[in-house]
Amino acid sequence: MSVADRPIVSPASGEGAAYPEHHFLNHTSGFLSWALTLDHKRIGLMYLVGVMSSFALGGMFALMIRLHLWNFKDGWLSNQTYNQVFTLHGAIMVFLFIIPSIPAALGNFLLPIMLGTKDVAFPRLNLGSFYLWVTGLVLFLTALSITGLDTGWTFYTPYSIETQKGGAVLAATFGVFVLGFSSIFTGLNFIVTINTMRPPGMTWFRMPLFLWATYATSIIQVLATPVLGITVLLLSAERLLGIGIFDPKLNGDPVTFQHFFWFYSHPAVYIMILPAMGIISELMSVHCHKGIFGYRMIAYSSVAIALFGFLVWGHHMFTSGMADVTTIVFSALTFTVSIPSAIKVFNWLGTMYQGTVSLNTPMLYALAFIFLFTIGGLTGLPLGALALDMHMHDTYFVVAHFHYVMMGGTLVAFLGGLFHWWPKMTGKMFNDNVGMISAAIVFVGFNLTFLPQFVLGTRGMPRRYATYLEEFQDLHRLSTIGSLTLGIGLLVALLVLLHSLFYGRRAPTNPWGGATLEWVCSSPPPHDNFATAPTVGDPYDFNGIEYDAKQGGYVKKA
Amino acid sequence: MTAIQETAHESEHAQDHHHDHPAWLAHHFDDAEQQFDAGKLGMWLFLVTEVLFFSGMFCAYSLYRNRDPQVFEFCSRFLNEKLGAINTGVLLFSSLTMAWAVRAAQLKQHKLLVGMLGATLGCAAMFLGVKAVEYSHKWELGLFPGKFYVSQIPGAAHGEHGYLGSLCIVPLILTIIAGVYYIYSLATMSKFHQQVAGPILVAGACFFGGVQLGRILEAEETTHHAAEHAAHEHSPGASHDHSQDHSAGELLPEKEGGEVIALGHKSIEDVKVMSEELKTPDASVNQKSMAGLFFSIYYCMTGVHAVHIIGGMLVITWLIVKAAREEFHDQYFGPVDNVGLYWHLVDFIWIYLFPLLYLIT
Ligand code: HEM
Numbered sequence A: 001m002s003v004a005d006r007p008i009v010s011p012a013s014g015e016g017a018a019y020p021e022h023h024f025l026n027h028t029s030g031f032l033s034w035a036l037t038l039d040h041k042r043i044g045l046m047y048l049v050g051v052m053s054s055f056a057l058g059g060m061f062a063l064m065i066r067l068h069l070w071n072f073k074d075g076w077l078s079n080q081t082y083n084q085v086f087t088l089h090g091a092i093m094v095f096l097f098i099i100p101s102i103p104a105a106l107g108n109f110l111l112p113i114m115l116g117t118k119d120v121a122f123p124r125l126n127l128g129s130f131y132l133w134v135t136g137l138v139l140f141l142t143a144l145s146i147t148g149l150d151t152g153w154t155f156y157t158p159y160s161i162e163t164q165k166g167g168a169v170l171a172a173t174f175g176v177f178v179l180g181f182s183s184i185f186t187g188l189n190f191i192v193t194i195n196t197m198r199p200p201g202m203t204w205f206r207m208p209l210f211l212w213a214t215y216a217t218s219i220i221q222v223l224a225t226p227v228l229g230i231t232v233l234l235l236s237a238e239r240l241l242g243i244g245i246f247d248p249k250l251n252g253d254p255v256t257f258q259h260f261f262w263f264y265s266h267p268a269v270y271i272m273i274l275p276a277m278g279i280i281s282e283l284m285s286v287h288c289h290k291g292i293f294g295y296r297m298i299a300y301s302s303v304a305i306a307l308f309g310f311l312v313w314g315h316h317m318f319t320s321g322m323a324d325v326t327t328i329v330f331s332a333l334t335f336t337v338s339i340p341s342a343i344k345v346f347n348w349l350g351t352m353y354q355g356t357v358s359l360n361t362p363m364l365y366a367l368a369f370i371f372l373f374t375i376g377g378l379t380g381l382p383l384g385a386l387a388l389d390m391h392m393h394d395t396y397f398v399v400a401h402f403h404y405v406m407m408g409g410t411l412v413a414f415l416g417g418l419f420h421w422w423p424k425m426t427g428k429m430f431n432d433n434v435g436m437i438s439a440a441i442v443f444v445g446f447n448l449t450f451l452p453q454f455v456l457g458t459r460g461m462p463r464r465y466a467t468y469l470e471e472f473q474d475l476h477r478l479s480t481i482g483s484l485t486l487g488i489g490l491l492v493a494l495l496v497l498l499h500s501l502f503y504g505r506r507a508p509t510n511p512w513g514g515a516t517l518e519w520v521c522s523s524p525p526p527h528d529n530f531a532t533a534p535t536v537g538d539p540y541d542f543n544g545i546e547y548d549a550k551q552g553g554y555v556k557k558a
Numbered sequence B: 001m002t003a004i005q006e007t008a009h010e011s012e013h014a015q016d017h018h019h020d021h022p023a024w025l026a027h028h029f030d031d032a033e034q035q036f037d038a039g040k041l042g043m044w045l046f047l048v049t050e051v052l053f054f055s056g057m058f059c060a061y062s063l064y065r066n067r068d069p070q071v072f073e074f075c076s077r078f079l080n081e082k083l084g085a086i087n088t089g090v091l092l093f094s095s096l097t098m099a100w101a102v103r104a105a106q107l108k109q110h111k112l113l114v115g116m117l118g119a120t121l122g123c124a125a126m127f128l129g130v131k132a133v134e135y136s137h138k139w140e141l142g143l144f145p146g147k148f149y150v151s152q153i154p155g156a157a158h159g160e161h162g163y164l165g166s167l168c169i170v171p172l173i174l175t176i177i178a179g180v181y182y183i184y185s186l187a188t189m190s191k192f193h194q195q196v197a198g199p200i201l202v203a204g205a206c207f208f209g210g211v212q213l214g215r216i217l218e219a220e221e222t223t224h225h226a227a228e229h230a231a232h233e234h235s236p237g238a239s240h241d242h243s244q245d246h247s248a249g250e251l252l253p254e255k256e257g258g259e260v261i262a263l264g265h266k267s268i269e270d271v272k273v274m275s276e277e278l279k280t281p282d283a284s285v286n287q288k289s290m291a292g293l294f295f296s297i298y299y300c301m302t303g304v305h306a307v308h309i310i311g312g313m314l315v316i317t318w319l320i321v322k323a324a325r326e327e328f329h330d331q332y333f334g335p336v337d338n339v340g341l342y343w344h345l346v347d348f349i350w351i352y353l354f355p356l357l358y359l360i361t
């Protein structure tokens, strides 16, 4: 049967499919069966609810910022409040949402299943990570209620030492410390699981690319996050005890803080994007019904990104005061990280070439990702170029750059992954048409929000300002309109998913025609993941799979 | 039988069904070896994160020492290297007992295992006892971190603030509880409780032993220096190496001219030549923004290290409970082994801290 015989539409409902009566969702019940669960799938779902709520909170702050900037002066927030709002927006989005989003929520759910094991190596530690995350959330909410965190998400000294709002800084930095350990333990758990628990037949190069990406991410989490931990710990000691290590008044060096901070936070941007790239590799292959192009290159480039990412942190500090040679070296090294990213983009496009593309919600999000991430990545290059960055540093150009990679990249991939694995996680199919509409609105809204910001940045609009020159007002208004559109798109996406929980039809085992192991176990999966031992084969060989109208999904060829 | 062959549907509660799974083998592992390997790799990765965690402070140390070497030379004389050396010895010994404990666990020598873990716990407590003396002594002198640093005035009298007493309150309470627990265990004649309570009580005693030892040595040092100081005053041209072991008591000398020594830009040779002048540190070093920074680094590094010692004591206590229940054997000794690895790392970091902080001159 040639690929063309397979239907291009998403599966229609069918009868006679084998739906599990007993699965991890109804395995046990009651509040404690969730709160104390050691099942990676339930922990994953709890994370999912948690990170999406944080995203909603951070999103509110984002809209507050955009609405404030509608007029060039006299916005509805006071300047002080404005500072607090953008700080909380950034800190919540980075530390509570985007870093745990894919690894801790989707990764937790999928990693053991894709690998063919019952659970992660340390289930208790896994639950512990989740509660550390909750603790971090509580500390952030404390900082929020003390009202006053106004340092920006980067906590640069001497702002963070001098600001009047010491309590909020302490609560937030301690929150970051705790969240850091949550992230470290998740990464540690994943590395150990992949290294020691692969079942027979699951060789390194039979691992789905999502696992390679998660593995590379975990390496960064384990190697970079401790440095953030000690940095924020020293910062709290600075606030509490006036130790002076980062305080110029006591002969300390604030630039050292920036070095420590970016030594974590640059690699952290790869903690954000690598798992997203992993998702896209899966989505591209499955929805094009064609083996992934250049499997090994994608796998190796994940690891390359993880390693190169440690060498370029200085590009955030070109204007902070470093030796000339150092800035030149950092600038040159910055260009190297774009190579592995570009390799991936080429491979995804290569996968689509002559594939049988199913245009459905996950695929639309994946396509949006490729478009947006490419723009985000390419605009990183001018920023990495020393001479240009001297002018563009701390302008809206940087803001637009990182939103293209973080939101256009990671968030869009997260949504794509969420739609893709939703049937597996919940056992329900969502309304694909409305899902596609949400993807379209998000795409349009996103570009409307952030394309104007590139222009603003190149014209000299500095970031983090509560007021601006009148000549920028039109572009700012365009951006605000875009952000509202984007918000509507995300709301539609959420409604589609919620609707499916109540009215969606039951999902078949393999709705999209994937060949990785999670599509072998039922939707939703049983408590221990596999009723019978799955045979581990090539994760991207679709020849043995065909569409079965009776099941409404794909089945193994007889 | 591999993990995935077991069916989930029949399992109401995962563990009941794995008849081939002994209690010590978690249900998601296939066999003892896999469980051991996972635990071990996990611990090694954790140690990597620990090293990186400390590396931030080591970085700060080298940056600031490189920038202001004279500050580090001046300040390290306030650290009592005798106490540092004793603590180094104590920790090294505890590494030995910990390694021995691993062996005992493998060989099912349950009593010996409890003993060795107890010895390790005792050493840790003693370390903290000595540390308490060091810290409190510095606080009495006003050697606080950063902006709380009090410039040292030679010959000034230092009041008793009772810092040592307050540091001892929590250990005292814990020791009393351990004592009560021990009496209870004797009364009930429970071998298990005795095996748990005994080592904890001993550890409590070790803490106070450490405190006592520290006080004796600290007092010795002070009187020794006071005497030396008197002698020194009468012979202004005292020899170079004589001044090497000067410490807290008298190093803030009679001002022999307050000229600023800007050593930062000088080569090492220059520094050596000038070390004669160094023993008379001037006002530029003896202040919050200079010496204060050193003590910030000192307290951060040794403080975070001490927190790791306390963490280690908690897990060792957990091991003692398990050991008293005779849980370990040749197939299952991973926890002892992994805690051992952690403990060696904590030692190892101290091995770096000691020379870097105490032995600068
Ligand atoms: C493809 C290669 C990339 C290159 C060459 C690159 C380059 C840069 C440079 C040079 C800056 C500093 C601009 C300045 O402050 O003046 C920057 C900022 C930033 N980038 Fe990227 N970037 C890349 C990818 C990413 C990715 C994948 C992410 C996240 C998913 C990301 C997130 C950020 C963030 C958050 C900032 C701003 C941080 C702040 O100052 O608040 N970048 N990027």
Ligand SMILES: [Cu+2]
Residues within 6 Å of the ligand: A265, A266, A269, A312, A313, A315, A316
């Ligand atoms: Cu960067």
